[in-house]
Each structure stands twice: as C-alpha cells, then as structure tokens.
Amino acid sequence: MARLRLVRSRRVGPATFRRMLAEHGNAIAALAALPEVA
Incomplete structure (x- = not known):
C-alpha cells in the first residue's frame, strides 16, 4: 500500500x-522523507 x-x-x-x-530502502521510509523532497 x-x-x-x-x-x-x-x-x-x-x-x-x-x-x-x-x-530509503522501503516505501514507508520514502513516504516519511517525502516532505523533505517536495
């Protein structure tokens, strides 16, 4: 998901x-980092 x-x-x-x-290794960690990227 x-x-x-x-x-x-x-x-x-x-x-x-x-x-x-x-x-980030997995999608959950990538989602957590998304505000930093945007």
Missing part, C-alpha cells in the same frame, strides 16, 4: 520513485 501512495504522490514520477526506494 505504501508503494502505491508513493507512486501516486505529487512530483513523484518513475525515476523519483526508484531513486527514493533505493535511498
């Missing part, structure tokens, strides 16, 4: 999605 929320977030395209998963 977290992956779906991440990919549907504003300013998150396919490349950003992959980069955030690589940097």
Whole structure:
C-alpha cells in the first residue's frame, strides 16, 4: 500500500520513485522523507 501512495504522490514520477526506494530502502521510509523532497 505504501508503494502505491508513493507512486501516486505529487512530483513523484518513475525515476523519483526508484531513486527514493533505493535511498530509503522501503516505501514507508520514502513516504516519511517525502516532505523533505517536495
């Protein structure tokens, strides 16, 4: 479910999605970091 929320977030395209998963390890951590990115 977290992956779906991440990919549907504003300013998150396919490349950003992959980069955030690589940097944060999982979608939950990437979602938590999203306010810092936006």
